[in-house]
Amino acid sequence: MPNKQIKAINFLDSTKHELTKFFLYGDEHALCYKSKHHCLKDQDLQLLEKIYLDLNDDNFDSLLDQSLMSNSLFNEKKAVFISLNKNRLNRELIKKFQKILEYDTENILVVEILSLTKKTIEKDLINNIEGDAIFIDCFPPFESEFKNFLKSNLPSYLNKTKHIQVFLEMYEGNFSALLNDLEILKILEIDNEEMAMKVFSNNGDKNNYKLIEHISKRDTNLALSVIESMKRNDRNSVALLIWILSRDINAIKHVSQGKNIRSLGIWENQVQWYKEISSRITAKTIDKLVNEVNIVDRKFKGVLNGDPWNGIKDIVLSLSA
The missing domain is CATH 1.20.272.10 (Zinc Finger, Delta Prime; domain 3)
Incomplete structure (x- = not known):
């Protein structure tokens, strides 16, 4: 089965995950953070055992096997979070990625590779190694994608062409800052246009x-x-x-x-x-x-x-x- 590639803003709109392996890459932190949590949206977090591994660990292969093959007394399923902070790949790391992509498991695997370039990931991983994973592009969205996201996610009282244009100019592609302020609207349960626009226009004084x-x-x-x-x-x-x-x-x-x-x-x-x-x-x-x-x-x-x-x-x- 070929790997799937999807933009993070589209992944966040998905309602159900068919696969259990997720690779996050890109430098838009808020997108990475939200996508990481969205990977677990179908899971009962109370019954999920979380394990954290470093891909660069010399014992990674054995640690991964141990994590996925051992039984848990208290949890029905495991979520293994794997990180890599290196900004380039070598043969050894590619073999480790291949092991992950070929692993047959019903457990959740979330791999964060935030320091590699998009070109490297596409060339050496997505198009080079067979697997059944979802590669989630967390790089900043293009302006057209930014606009579409606003149309799909702004509350109805703000979903107007004049506001969308203001937000595009105000945040200048700083998607993390926009997500931050949209989150504030939800947390503070703001439900009217006047108060909401104060949150956005006064973000320097919050x-x-x-x-x-x-x-x-x-x-x-x-x-x-x-x-x-x-x-x-x-x-x-x-x-x-x-x-x-x-x-x-x-x-x-x-x-x-x-x-x-x-x-x-x-x-x-x-x-x-x-x-x-x-x-x-x-x-x-x-x-x-x-x-x-x-x-x-x-x-x-x-x-x-x-x-x-x-x-x-x-x-x-x-x-x-």
């Missing part, structure tokens, strides 16, 4: 942008005042803060690794704040904060006991230290 600036300047009082304001105005905005902190911590990690963070939906005039924080935070602390955000998320969803707002404040204080 609390999340001020929050990272206050954190960077170690102004804990102002940073915590943003949290208190959001809590006071809408207690459900904790979900938005979880998303913001996850993105910001990921951006800090990218900066510390010398990577470009514009693809994460970070505006150019804010890069300085992430650089400042990365200069004073260790990799160990970043990993600790990632874990703390996950705990806050589980408290918010009721999986763990505790007030998620206290966890958010602790994370902000750690970043501001």
Whole structure:
């Protein structure tokens, strides 16, 4: 069976997956993030065991076999997330990709190859190795695709030609930033045109942008005042803060690794704040904060006991230290 290739914005509109192997490639972070979660849309997450592997690991072949062939006492199915951070392929890596593509399994395989060029992926993987996988193109969409996405995904009260044209000009192809603001509409349950346009037109003044600036300047009082304001105005905005902190911590990690963070939906005039924080935070602390955000998320969803707002404040204080 030949591999399938699909644009991420079209993949996100798909209602059912016929295959179980997904390869994500491209540098539009929000598309990668949403596509990764969409790969699991047909699964019961409570019954899914998650396993994480590095394709560059010397023992990858045996680890993959062990992950897929061993039985789980508590989970019906497994989702194996495989990552590769190298920006070029060699014979050994191609053999590992071939093993994945030829693997016969009902478990879910999600492979992230975000540092390879589109040309390399198409030439050396999609068109060179037989398999039954879906290759999801997470590179920035063309303007025509951008426009079609807006027509299909904007709420009815915003789905007007004049607004679509404004969004195309406002975001200038920055698809991650657009997805960020569309997510805010859902999280804050905004359902009228006037309020929605304020979200888009005032994106330079939103609390999340001020929050990272206050954190960077170690102004804990102002940073915590943003949290208190959001809590006071809408207690459900904790979900938005979880998303913001996850993105910001990921951006800090990218900066510390010398990577470009514009693809994460970070505006150019804010890069300085992430650089400042990365200069004073260790990799160990970043990993600790990632874990703390996950705990806050589980408290918010009721999986763990505790007030998620206290966890958010602790994370902000750690970043501001």
